[in-house]
Amino acid sequence: MTDPLFDVARPRPVLASRLLHEGRIWDLRSDDVDLGEAGVVTREWIDHPGAVATIAVDDEGRVLLLRQFRHPVGRELWEPPAGLLDVAGEEALLAAQRELAEEADLRAATWHVLADYFTTPGGNNEALRVFLARDLSPVPEDERHVREDEEMSMVPAWVSLEEAVDGVLQGRLHNPSTVVGVLALAAARAHGYEHLRPGDAPWPERRA
Template sequence: MGSAGSPEQTPLVDAAAPRPVTATGVVHAGRIFDLRSDDVDLGAGGQVTREYLDHPGAVAVVVLDEDERVLLLRQYRHPVRRELWEPPAGLLDVDGEDARTAAARELAEETDLRADRWDVLVDYYTTPGGSNEALRVFLARDLSPVPEDERHAREAEELDMELRWVSLEDAVAAVLAGEVHNPSAVVGLLAAAASRAGGWASLRPADAPWPERRGG
């Protein structure tokens, strides 16, 4: 609350506040996302041109087993020329697909696992200065294997992915030591540690509203 006689502070909640777009166009149409250019009217701030990636959004999954170990994958990421330790993740590139359904598909395809318990752990924008990509991180528990005859045939970067179970404490320590850099790993692992410390009270239902998702 603000002090007596002072204006109320702005709530600590990100708010939708679109500015008028006076012109827009696609600079480059990509396979997964486009590079767009918008002329934006900022009112008193004048007009600016902003280029950004128009992204469908994505999901990631912090997978936690009965021993409170998390499952991380080592995957090559060409833009940074590194193999990164990451949680299972994937694009929301099917129009209208439920985010939890997409997350369950990625979990099965990348790890041969299913989960009976799903919660929303945290939502974030990956790079809001240059992309509209919104990402939802789920917490998946109560795990079981996908039957052999239903397993996904991996390809491309997925072919040689290493899977490793790591204690949540060790995973968080790797993040804080600057050894793990994937944003979903950094955000998801720290969120999981904070939520567990609070008795998981911060978890939201798997179908919690997600207005930040493009078209959501």
């Protein structure tokens, strides 16, 4: 191929759509989709608000990961600071900045986009943007967020990028934003961060 690979928006006609379950965060829907020559198929999928994650890098080049319990998989996973896009009208970059402050007590002066991806395109429409945050500074003590639920037991760790990449490639780290973010950071650093998009780059894949 001579042209670059590019995912395109090309939805198929939805003949009927049903709400099967209205959840606290996301809903379960069933759609009858017209695939043309292949006929009409029924697809059940989760309608998701989307999310952001941040790979924070300190002056020594270390990456911040947080150990957090995830009930569906029954594991404590090492993850970057992250959160849902569940505040109406909030820009993705502002959401990432808020989550970094709330979960890691950190602010960053320099922001770029590392990667955009769909977490499970065969089963939900969650779009997730992974940011790179650098030039870090602590949130003042009197402005720090009071953590609740699973966030109360989060354990932070600063690890070298090499250690994080090794953890991904050896199958020791499984959170998707960790996998995508760490490998994207390694590729970006190898190219001198020249091809990264700005933190406020357009994100058409995000659900309206």
